Structures are given as C-alpha cells and as structure tokens.
Amino acid sequence: AQTVTQSQPEMSVQEAETVTLSCTYDTSESNYYLFWYKQPPSRQMILVIRQEAYKQQNATENRFSVNFQKAAKSFSLKISDSQLGDTAMYFCAFMKSLAGGTSYGKLTFGQGTILTVHP
Amino acid sequence: DGGITQSPKYLFRKEGQNVTLSCEQNLNHDAMYWYRQDPGQGLRLIYYSQIVNDFQKGDIAEGYSVSREKKESFPLTVTSAQKNPTAFYLCASSGRVELQETQYFGPGTRLLVL
Numbered sequence: 001a002q003t004v005t006q007s008q009p010e011m012s013v014q015e016a017e018t019v020t021l022s023c024t025y026d027t028s029e030s031n032y033y034l035f036w037y038k039q040p041p042s043r044q045m046i047l048v049i050r051q052e053a054y055k056q057q058n059a060t061e062n063r064f065s066v067n068f069q070k071a072a073k074s075f076s077l078k079i080s081d082s083q084l085g086d087t088a089m090y091f092c093a094f095m096k097s098l099a100g101g102t103s104y105g106k107l108t109f110g111q112g113t114i115l116t117v118h119p
Numbered sequence: 120d121g122g123i124t125q126s127p128k129y130l131f132r133k134e135g136q137n138v139t140l141s142c143e144q145n146l147n148h149d150a151m152y153w154y155r156q157d158p159g160q161g162l163r164l165i166y167y168s169q170i171v172n173d174f175q176k177g178d179i180a181e182g183y184s185v186s187r188e189k190k191e192s193f194p195l196t197v198t199s200a201q202k203n204p205t206a207f208y209l210c211a212s213s214g215r216v217e218l219q220e221t222q223y224f225g226p227g228t229r230l231l232v233l
Contacts (some may be wrong), residue, residue, distance in 0.1 A: 004161075032201070033220050045162075046211060066122035091161055095220055105220045107152075107211065109161030 002027045002094050005111035007060035013082045014098050020067075021113050022076045023092030034068065034075045039112070040088040048090070051075065059072075065115070070091050082117045122146070123225035129149055130230045132197065132204060140195045140228045142210030144198050149214060151193035152222060155179060156207040165208075177207060188219050 003026045013019035014091050026033070036048040051059045060064050065082075067076045079086055083116045095105040123144045129175050133139045154162035164177030168187040182201025187193055193212075197204045206213065207229050211222040 035221070035225075042226070043207060044226050045211075047221060048221065050221055093161075097220070105222075106160070106164055106167070107222060108155075109163075111161050112159070 002029070002108045004092055004094050004108050004110035006090075006113050008113045010114045010116070012116045012118060013079075015082055016085060017082055018078060018080045018083055019029075019090075019115065020091050020117065021079075023075045023076065023077070023095050023110055025073050025092070027037065027073070027094065027096070029096050033095045033097065034066075035093040035095070035107070036064070036066070036075075036077045037091045037093060037109075038086075038088045039091065040085075045091075045092055049077065079115075084117050084119060087115060087117045122209060123212055124206075124225060125225040125228050130205060130228055131213060131233050132230060133233050135199045137196055137198050138230070140197070140208055140210075142193045142195065143191055144193075144210075144212045144225075145191060146212055146214060146219070148212035148223075149173070149190070150212060151187070152211040152213075153177075153183070153185065153193070153195045154209045154211065156227075162209060165179060165195065175214070180205075204230055206230060 005024045014063045017061045032053045034051045038048045049061045049064050065078045091112045092110040093107045152167045153165040158164050166185045168174035183223045184196045209227045210225040213222045
C-alpha cells in the first residue's frame with residue numbers, strides 16, 4: 001500500500017516571497033503520478049501541478065514548480081511570488097500508473113499543509 | 120460550461136435516515152469517484168466507477184452505496200448503517216483524453232447529522 005506524508009501541518013509566508021511545501025511518499029511501484037491539489041476556504045479541490053514519475057524533468061506551472069526526487073521519494077512544491085490567493089490547504093497525492101489506457105486511478109492523499117500568505 | 124456539479128451544498132440527516140448526494144459531470148469522463156474528507160484531514164476513497172453499470176468499493180465503503188446508470192451521473196447514498204456520516208463529500212471524474220489520470224473535483228457536499 002502507498003502512503004503519503006506531509007510533515008508540515010502549517011506554513012506561513014509573506015506576500016511576494018517564496019515558500020516550499022514538503023511531501024514524501026512510500027511505494028514499491030516504479031510507474032506512478034504525483035499531484036499537488038489546493039483547497040481554499042471554499043473547499044473546492046483545485047489541481048495545482050502534476051508530475052509523471054518516468055519524467056526526470058520537474059513540472060512547472062507558472063509560479064508553481066516541483067522538486068521531484070524519485071530515489072528519495074520526495075515531491076516538494078515551491079510557490080514563487082506568493083499571493084494572498086494562494087492561502088489554502090495543499091494536498092500531495094499519489095496515483096499508481098495503470099496499463100492499457102484505462103482512465104481509473106486511486107488517489108492516495110497526504111494529510112495536508114495549511115498555507116497562509118500574509119500581506 | 121464543462122464541469123462537475125454536486126448537490127445539495129448542505130445536507131442534514133436524521134438518525135436512521137438514508138440520504139442521497141448527487142454528482143453530475145458533462146466532461147464526457149469515463150471514471151467517477153466519491154471521496155470523504157473529515158476535518159483537518161486528507162481525502163479517503165469511498166467508491167469508484169470506471170464505466171456505466173460497474174463500480175468498485177474503495178477504502179471506506181461500509182455504510183455507503185452507489186449506482187452508475189448513466190455516464191454523467193454517479194449518486195452516493197449514505198445509509199443508516201454509516202454511524203458517523205458527518206463529513207465533507209467530494210465527487211471527482213477523470214477521462215480518456217490528455218491527462219486522463221488527472222481527477223477533477225466538484226464543489227462538494229457537507230453532510231451533517233441532526
């Protein structure tokens with residue numbers, strides 16, 4: 001079974017600064033996907049960024065980037081130029097890859113990190 | 120607009136009552152999922168469905184039931200056998216196009232027990 005651990009229950013950052021959220025996972029699988037989701041106070045789960053384990057290049061999406069260390073089973077999220085709208089709970093999630101083009105995949109979530117951006 | 124809708128936003132359940140949460144998607148996604156979120160915690164999978172008329176139990180299926188009669192719809196029934204149903208329920212879907220493994224979520228339903 002896979003486990004996902006987010007060791008920082010809460011983080012805070014000043015507006016315009018950079019913050020890094022940590023995530024580690026445990027799996028015996030070699031092919032998988034990793035995700036960061038954001039849940040603002042509205043509680044809507046919003047995809048932030050996605051990484052395929054077979055890709056060595058770290059994923060980036062505008063101000064969001066990841067540091068994916070496959071051997072260490074680490075998947076941290078860096079938020080640059082933090083904005084007040086980034087205030088949310090952030091979840092790291094793991095999904096095992098499936099063969100045959102099927103679209104199903106079970107997501108395993110970490111416990112989340114509450115990020116507060118201060119003006 | 121394409122997306123996932125859930126209704127109602129808030130739902131109150133009396134002791135011994137079954138209640139049904141609605142989830143509809145117009146993204147033409149094959150797979151749909153139900154998750155439960157308890158305060159301050161991550162999401163846990165209740166049920167999932169890969170195709171119409173087929174569904175599988177997730178990690179915490181006891182006290183819940185689902186149906187998948189249409190591709191667009193995946194309702195979740197919280198039965199009286201679920202002894203601690205107070206939680207936030209999220210529906211998600213994923214499809215057979217680019218980023219097929221990525222799950223997209225609805226806005227959620229908060230269930231409270233009276």
